[in-house]
Amino acid sequence: MIERKEQAGPGSWPGRIVQRLRARPDSEHEMRFNGTGFAIAILVYLLGRGGADPDAIAVLFVYMSLNVCVLAHIPRHPGVCRPRRTFSILNDFISLYWVMHLGDAATTILFPIYLWVVLGNGFRFGLRFLTLATAVALASFGTLVATTPFWRSERALSAGLVAGILLVAFSAVPLIRKLLRAKQQAEAADEVKSFLLASVGHDLRTPLTAILGNGSGLQDTALDPAQREMTRRVVVAGQQVKTLLDGMAGGLDAGTAGAGLVDQPAPLPLGRPAPRA
Numbered sequence: 001m002i003e004r005k006e007q008a009g010p011g012s013w014p015g016r017i018v019q020r021l022r023a024r025p026d027s028e029h030e031m032r033f034n035g036t037g038f039a040i041a042i043l044v045y046l047l048g049r050g051g052a053d054p055d056a057i058a059v060l061f062v063y064m065s066l067n068v069c070v071l072a073h074i075p076r077h078p079g080v081c082r083p084r085r086t087f088s089i090l091n092d093f094i095s096l097y098w099v100m101h102l103g104d105a106a107t108t109i110l111f112p113i114y115l116w117v118v119l120g121n122g123f124r125f126g127l128r129f130l131t132l133a134t135a136v137a138l139a140s141f142g143t144l145v146a147t148t149p150f151w152r153s154e155r156a157l158s159a160g161l162v163a164g165i166l167l168v169a170f171s172a173v174p175l176i177r178k179l180l181r182a183k184q185q186a187e188a189a190d191e192v193k194s195f196l197l198a199s200v201g202h203d204l205r206t207p208l209t210a211i212l213g214n215g216s217g218l219q220d221t222a223l224d225p226a227q228r229e230m231t232r233r234v235v236v237a238g239q240q241v242k243t244l245l246d247g248m249a250g251g252l253d254a255g256t257a258g259a260g261l262v263d264q265p266a267p268l269p270l271g272r273p274a275p276r277a
Helices: 002-008 013-022 028-049 054-076 082-110 112-125 127-147 149-153 155-218 225-259
Strands: none
Touching: 013 054, 028 054, 028 082, 028 112, 054 082, 082 112, 082 127, 082 149, 112 127, 112 155, 127 149, 127 155, 149 155, 155 225
């Protein structure tokens, strides 16, 4: 019955997709979900205002379709994919340009999305993608200013927003460096801790197995009461140490087995269990 329940959950295709997404090395899929959510919100906003440009609506549907394609590609190729990230950046800024260009003054409220995409790529993927996203954002917004009557007439505002994109990106650089440094230090500490726990557990298991096996064997021999009590205490203490080691190994495997840092511990034959006090 237990095996059937396990197969009905993670064994189904939605469960497998969720597991693959959770096991991914980055959060690219989260940005695509967020982008799709923003597109739906923009669509509701434009339709709610009335008189929305049909071309802007079409751009949003194309954007969401491309986002869905990216989301479908991620579970099939769950590793880091820089071309896919780059495609998503281009999709974000090109679609945002067209929606704001076609919407004119009514879509000025969408400008913060430029900053969201820039910072999202920087904090999630590092300085290279912060630089790439900033460059594409400047190209997109610069083209918007040059080709849209509203933005072309608001030169001071447009210049200030361009400066804002640059300022936000430059301000994020030291924060991202600190974040990456802290992440690397934490990963290094986890690797050292995992290695030490695995080494200690392995080095203790061999003598512990001998102690438990010999202690269990001694209990079957003719011993006086004092010797039997001493043997019983040795076996009980050894079993407690083994329980602690098994708990350490279980916690270690849960965090590092997926990364291939440790092997699953093999079961140890310990003989007949000793009576507890």
